[in-house]
Amino acid sequence: MSGARPYIRPIETFWWARPPYLAYTLREATGVAVLGYALVLLAGVVSLAMNERAYDAWLDFLKTPWSLSLHVLLLIGMIVHAWTWFRILPKTMPRLAIGGRVLPQIGITATGVAVAAATFIIVVLVAVWIQP
DSSP states (O other): OOOOOOOOOOOOTTGGGSHHHHHHHHHHHTHHHHHHHHHHHHHHHHHHHHOHHHHHHHHHHHTSHHHHHHHHHHHHHHHHHHHHHHHHHHHHSOOOEETTEEOOHHHHHHHHHHHHHHHHHHHHHHHHHHOO
């Protein structure tokens, strides 16, 4: 055995603080907001399954100032998460060509936003139509 040591490349202490890594880290961290809101909704479903009193207690909790501020933070996180998702979606998809012409990334993003908006409008219309 020769005793030679392998080369270990030095790594910066704050490698994640460089702009590309920081943007990626923040984008992935917004997934925590999605998880947080999913847990809030899961708690509502569980309380609904338990009994009416538990569900009313959950609704009362949602009306507290702490819960409202939590919802504002979660909403901001989810908006950032959705926005970055629509921004990164065209970069991860293969190039789309229609009639031999490659679609620009902005066209793909605009289509995704339009589909999301149309879905939201349909859900709102159905919710209003179902309401007694």
